[in-house]
Amino acid sequence: MKNSLFNNQSRRTFVKSSALIAGGVALNPLNISARSYISGDDAIKVGLIGCGGRGTGAAFQALATEQNVKLVAVADAFQDNAEKCVKNIKKSLESEEMDVARLAVTNETIFSGFDAYKKVIAMSDVVIIATSPGFRPIHFEAAINANKHVFMEKPVATDANGVRKVLEMAEVAKAKKLNVVVGLQRHYQAKYIDWVNAMHEGAIGDIVSSRVYWNSAGVWVRERKPGQTEMEYQMRNWYYFNWLCGDHITEQHIHNLDVGNWVKKAYPIKAYGMGGREIRHGKDHGQIFDHHDVQFEYADGSMMFSQCRHQPGCDNRVTEMFQGTNGSAPSPGVLKSKTGEVIKDFNKRNAPNPYQVEHDLLFAAVANGDYKYADAENGAKSTMTSLLGRAASYSGKEVSWDDALNSTKSLMPTKYSFDADPPVMPDENGNYPVPIPGITEVL
Numbered sequence: 001m002k003n004s005l006f007n008n009q010s011r012r013t014f015v016k017s018s019a020l021i022a023g024g025v026a027l028n029p030l031n032i033s034a035r036s037y038i039s040g041d042d043a044i045k046v047g048l049i050g051c052g053g054r055g056t057g058a059a060f061q062a063l064a065t066e067q068n069v070k071l072v073a074v075a076d077a078f079q080d081n082a083e084k085c086v087k088n089i090k091k092s093l094e095s096e097e098m099d100v101a102r103l104a105v106t107n108e109t110i111f112s113g114f115d116a117y118k119k120v121i122a123m124s125d126v127v128i129i130a131t132s133p134g135f136r137p138i139h140f141e142a143a144i145n146a147n148k149h150v151f152m153e154k155p156v157a158t159d160a161n162g163v164r165k166v167l168e169m170a171e172v173a174k175a176k177k178l179n180v181v182v183g184l185q186r187h188y189q190a191k192y193i194d195w196v197n198a199m200h201e202g203a204i205g206d207i208v209s210s211r212v213y214w215n216s217a218g219v220w221v222r223e224r225k226p227g228q229t230e231m232e233y234q235m236r237n238w239y240y241f242n243w244l245c246g247d248h249i250t251e252q253h254i255h256n257l258d259v260g261n262w263v264k265k266a267y268p269i270k271a272y273g274m275g276g277r278e279i280r281h282g283k284d285h286g287q288i289f290d291h292h293d294v295q296f297e298y299a300d301g302s303m304m305f306s307q308c309r310h311q312p313g314c315d316n317r318v319t320e321m322f323q324g325t326n327g328s329a330p331s332p333g334v335l336k337s338k339t340g341e342v343i344k345d346f347n348k349r350n351a352p353n354p355y356q357v358e359h360d361l362l363f364a365a366v367a368n369g370d371y372k373y374a375d376a377e378n379g380a381k382s383t384m385t386s387l388l389g390r391a392a393s394y395s396g397k398e399v400s401w402d403d404a405l406n407s408t409k410s411l412m413p414t415k416y417s418f419d420a421d422p423p424v425m426p427d428e429n430g431n432y433p434v435p436i437p438g439i440t441e442v443l
Helices: 011-015 032-037 053-063 079-095 116-123 133-145 160-176 190-200 230-236 254-264 354-368 376-395 401-405
Strands: 044-049 069-076 110-112 126-129 149-152 180-182 207-216 270-276 291-297 303-310 317-324 327-331 334-337 342-345
Touching: 044 053, 044 116, 044 354, 053 069, 053 079, 053 126, 053 354, 069 079, 069 116, 079 110, 110 116, 116 133, 126 133, 126 354, 133 149, 133 160, 149 354, 149 376, 160 376, 160 401, 180 354, 180 376, 190 254, 190 334, 190 342, 207 254, 254 303, 254 317, 254 376, 270 376, 291 376, 376 401
Parallel strands: 044 069, 044 126, 069 110, 126 149, 149 180, 207 303
Antiparallel strands: 207 317, 270 291, 291 303, 317 327, 327 334, 334 342
8 A cells, every 4th residue: 555645745856856767768759749738838637537545646646746737537436436536635735735726626527437437538638547457458548549648556457468458558658659657656766766776787796586575464345235236346345356456466566576577677487376365264355365475487597586465463574675696685775795784775865755756757747748658568567477476376386477478368347337247256155266276277
C-alpha cells in the first residue's frame, strides 16, 4: 500500500533536478496533443478511472502539481465509490489550502458502470487508470487509441493476455509520443535512483544474487452484503480474486521484483517456487495464497530469491538487497564493501515524496509538449515477472518466461455485467477453488 499522498515537500526543487529522467525515455518533442498546454493558457483536463483509495490519491497528486490542471471527470464501477472519491478530494484540497476550483467535476461528470471509462477518456487530456488490475489493459488500450497521456497504476494486468495487450499498446504510445507513467514509484525515488545507478556503475561489482521481500500482515477484507450479485461482491472484495488482483505476489510484491529487474537490467528466464494458504481459509478470502517463495533465474545464471507473505503476527520485511562480486547492497540506499564498510549511503537526504514526483514529472512533460516517459513496457514486463512467479508457486513446477508470456489462458470474464457470472464461482458451501501445487494447470 502506498504512503501518505499529501506530502508535497520540495516538489519544485526536485522537478528542476537533472536526475528526473529516471523511469522514462527522453525523446524528441513535441507531442502534438500536448502543444496547446505550453503557454499555460489552457488547463490540462484530467480524468480518473477507478475511484478507490489509490485512484483518489493519484487524482489529488495530479491536482497538487505546479501545472494548470483540472480534474474534469471520474468513473468507477460503483456510483458510491465515485461520489465518495470526489468528496474526499475536495476535503483534501481544502485541508491543504489548495485551489478547490481545480476540482471541476460536476454531478454530470461522475460516471459509473462498466462502460463509464469511455466517457472519462473522451473528456480528458491525461487519464489516470487506477481500477482493479484486471481492467487496466482494457482501459489502457482505450486511452492510447484515443491519443491520451496516461498515468497507470501497477500491476498492469493479471494474466499473460493482458500483459501482451499492454506491450502492444506501449509500442503504439511510443509511436504517438504519448507519455505513460506507471506507478512503480521507486523509479522516481531519489535514493533508489542513486542506489541503482551506483550498482550499474560497478560500485559492488557484478550482481550475483538478489533477495526481495514483501512480507506483511495483509490487507483489508470486504465481506459479502445482502443483495449483492456474485459479480458485485467479487469486484468490491477484489483483492482476493485473481482475475481482478492477480494475487499479492502481483499486486504488491511487483514493487520488489521490479527493483530486482531494474538492478539486473534484465528479466528472468524461468522461475521455481512454492506457496499456499496457512492463514487465509475464510469464504471472503477468495482464491489467493497467503505466502509465496520463488527463485527466479536470469540468463547469466544469477538468482533472485523472492518472498511475499500475508500473515499477521510474523516479522514484516519489505525491502530489496543485492550481493555483488566486490560488495553488497544490504538495504535500499546503502552499499557496502566486501569487508562490510559502508561505501555509499543515499538515505541521508531530504528527498521529495516519489508518489508526488511521478505526477510532477508527467504533468510537466505534458504542459511543455515534451515526450519523456515510456514506462508501459517495463510495467508490463515486471507484471509478467510476478505472473511467472505466481505460475511457479501455484503449479509447484519450473516455468519458463516464454511459456508464461505466451499462455493464452484468460482469467477475465466473457461478459461485463453485474448480472453475469465472474470467471470463478463459489461451490455449494460458498468456497472458491484454490490452486493446488502439483495439480493445478496454470498455463
